[in-house]
Amino acid sequence: MLFLVRMDVLLPLDMPSSVADDIKAREKAYAQDLQRSGKWVHLYRVVGEYANYSIFDVESNDELHGLLSSLPLFPYMKIMVTPLAKHPSSIV
Numbered sequence: 001m002l003f004l005v006r007m008d009v010l011l012p013l014d015m016p017s018s019v020a021d022d023i024k025a026r027e028k029a030y031a032q033d034l035q036r037s038g039k040w041v042h043l044y045r046v047v048g049e050y051a052n053y054s055i056f057d058v059e060s061n062d063e064l065h066g067l068l069s070s071l072p073l074f075p076y077m078k079i080m081v082t083p084l085a086k087h088p089s090s091i092v
Ligand SMILES: O=C(O)C[C@H]1C=CC(=O)O1
Pocket: 007, 009, 027, 028, 031, 050, 051, 052, 073
């Protein structure tokens, strides 16, 4: 099952930079593990925003929820999920 996911990162302005840097480092490691596993298929920065658009390929809504809610940045992100279906004109 494919999902388009937008994540907007909203770190508290008063969060110490050492804490933010630790969360971002753990987020990067987790995100790269998921990319290597094939579940996090695409990850793009939104130009000019601290946000990304991603494509996930997972078995279920519950699996996606588990992956997203395990992101170290999860408490600090607004996440929007769009389920994707095959387009009738698509050739892939
Ligand atoms: O930077 C972001 O967009 C948030 C998050 C998603 C992957 C990652 O490493 O951080």
